[in-house]
Amino acid sequence: MEHTRIKQLLLSEETGKEVIVKGWVRTFRNNQFIAINDGSTLHNIQAVVDFEHTDEAVLKRITTGAAIRVKGELVASLGKGQRVEIKVAEITILGDSDPEKYPLQPKKHSLEFLREIAHLRFRTGTFNAIFKVRNALAFAVNKFFNDRDFVYMHTPIITGSDAEGAGEMFRVTTLDLNNLPRTESGDIDFKEDFFGKSTNLTVSGQLEGELAAMAFGNIYTFGPTFRAENSNTTRHLAEFWMIEPEMAFYDLEDNMDLAEELLKYVINYALKTCPDEIEFLRNRLLDEEKSKPQAERSELDLVEKLHFVIENRFERVSYTDAIEILKRSKPNQKKQFKYLIEAWGADLQSEHERFLVEKHFKKPVILTDYPREIKSFYMKQNEPDAQGRQTVRAMDILFPGIGEMVGGSQREENLEKLLTRMAEVGIPEEEMDWFLDTRRFGSAPHAGFGVGFERLVLFVTGMTNIRDVIPFPRTPKSAAF
Amino acid sequence: MEHTRIKQLLLSEETGKEVIVKGWVRTFRNNQFIAINDGSTLHNIQAVVDFEHTDEAVLKRITTGAAIRVKGELVASLGKGQRVEIKVAEITILGDSDPEKYPLQPKKHSLEFLREIAHLRFRTGTFNAIFKVRNALAFAVNKFFNDRDFVYMHTPIITGSDAEGAGEMFRVTTLDLNNLPRTESGDIDFKEDFFGKSTNLTVSGQLEGELAAMAFGNIYTFGPTFRAENSNTTRHLAEFWMIEPEMAFYDLEDNMDLAEELLKYVINYALKTCPDEIEFLRNRLLDEEKSKPQAERSELDLVEKLHFVIENRFERVSYTDAIEILKRSKPNQKKQFKYLIEAWGADLQSEHERFLVEKHFKKPVILTDYPREIKSFYMKQNEPDAQGRQTVRAMDILFPGIGEMVGGSQREENLEKLLTRMAEVGIPEEEMDWFLDTRRFGSAPHAGFGVGFERLVLFVTGMTNIRDVIPFPRTPKSAAF
8 A cells, every 4th residue: 555544644744755646636725735535534635736747637636626636745834724735746647537527616505405326425524523422332331341341232123022112113034025825824924934924124133132141141233224114303213223232130220330331432433533623513503503593502512511511420210200300390390391291190201301401400311211102121120119000111211312322221120010011012932032031040030221323313413313323324215325 | 120140240359248139030949959041151050049047948949940038148169160159148030931831941941842842942052042142242243334435325115016026025005805895997906005105014125225225325224124035945044134234336356355355354253242142153063963964074173174264265256257167067967966067157056155165165155246047137237348248336245054144236336237137028118217327327237236134243253043133933834823
């Protein structure tokens, strides 16, 4: 490899040496100054062309988006904002970019427009920064768990079970839809399908994760999960990545401690390893907010907000206490909530979560011990309280501007209680036999949680549409690229 | 958290302190010695019960597979093979395990049997070791690329394109199979499907990876990929994980260098971080081979084989030279190959690859510059040779016992050549418009490759069936758990 990456060059102190750079033209000013970016950093390196001694035909081809190779001397820069630049001795056009046709021009494009050309948006500063932060967060997740001896488990994507009921599922099939095999009674014969039965894309690796936790102790998954819900919002994707740790011998307290530690660790890691990217995104957000009325602007900028989260203990509140706070709250009293909180048992809506996090506590909140009826069957059942109300050892972590960042619980380890609950919600025991074996053979207290990775990236980048933090978003009626 | 993990305790020098351990009973001998494992390590800790002062009812419940909590003093062990053990002061049964029903008994089970109970096999030494090695390899992959400033891209799992033609695909749909919507002409109306068109599970993230590489320079993917081929072999899975780096400004040499460096790095990382696990697997393999005739046993044991790979340069041979070697080889002359090599242009079969790697060169081999006709459309076309033979800048890395570990190429960056080739193989230009944009705007030489992660795990663990190195294998007619 003959070239040096721009990130290295910009850090270099060794002026006077000959360097070769390969990258894409961002701008070309005065027939002289080329801003070159090779993706290694948000920043461009400036290459100065001696236009009087450069072929006119070559100069004409130095257009935004063109790929070029530049050889020259690394010299101290007289320009602002850069220490070094390249005095070009030799320039080669590797690939042209017709300025009449190239969709990315050196001007501000809307995020909506860039979503249409998701295959090219990586070439902008904003998306360079977003995906560098995403990359840092992904590595931090793996490092956090690896440092703590958790085993990374690749739980299956294609599954024959639909037990968690976390949402609508996508069918996976190789059957010929124009010629579906039928059983004698006329039903579709899934025995003829690839896996010999009806299969779907996973909505969660948790159940398989529990199997592994009951052997390795501490495990985590980090992989794609799927929801076939027709939700066209800025918070939902049909395909997204989820982090799901599962720990034997953990109770709900241990679970909350781990989740809080994880979130703080990865946010801190991003701040430490992506200072330029986060600064860029902070300024982007400040710019964006300028167009909003004062009252709607954030009190904290992006960097302040991230520091605020890592420096404060998350508020831990029971559902029961939260309901009391909400009942007495102004927006409830003044009937400003769309869904008024009238009694214990109500499911919390986004407006309630936001009130608790953004108005009442003004920091991340962990809500615990939700009513049994509004949570999943596998959550550990508390003893009924004095009024006979039944809750489960659930916890949701709510973040400002994001809502639910984490959902988790201690799991019900008692076979009888689990079977009773499954029967109540209509999950057939025989389909879950493998899962129930964990409660039959060496059952033990255990807990786990799930983090929506894109929501984490949203929070750390300060972006507001989840389609902007995953390379190629999958949403209803859209699976481009 | 009150307990300490066994891995820490076994490394501890501080005898005399009180410790709490939680784990599962592996064996219970003489009403006195419990071997406890908590999954943190392959090794058990011995807990010694004072059976004369322990409740008979509790002693009876100390059975293989039961989850227990043990409190006691960490003391120097008099037994062989361990430095410390626990003198039990207090024992609690957390979860029973009925010895009449528990499928895992303290004896050797066949791998076939364990595959049937994949949800419990993690509780054996063999699978503890395998998945610890898998975990180490996964982390090493991420660390290797992170250290080199590659951006981890999560390319989409659900895709609307079937361009690579790498294999049969799984359909993803939310259409009601019992009531398929039809267009006026009677075809299935995929406009009504979730994504508004026909979608499948990805066979490779490469094409999307190329889009990102042409912005970030160096990227990699590491995620699940799918093949709906009816291959019931020890080498194929319907769902498997793949690592796919893609690099702008890399040629085939750079590509080979990176692939070789990656493989050596991750194998070395596993050797360094999992010495006990690999030693265990080495002995397992030696045991297994004892049942084979001398001639079929490996010349090198597992550890020797891994060192051999990281200490030797992979042999780089062109397809054309390989054909000459094969033509003149004994098994070809003596007609022992099932597919005899008669002329240039033949596709290499597993038997030929094994001959080259295991008999001829006796080390990993990188085959390059295959005939254009037997490779993918996106590979860079070489100039025809003196005899007019057309080859592409492909490379496959072949490993002993495994076959193809890596497949890659320099990519065709020339738009015209790419379009011609696409027309020849019948890929419609309009479906690939987004991909072609990389060649329209700032095209540049670039290259990449794919590593089948499970094949890597197979190689490093010395296992022979790919179903044993992924937690829950998906194969034809099987998607259990």
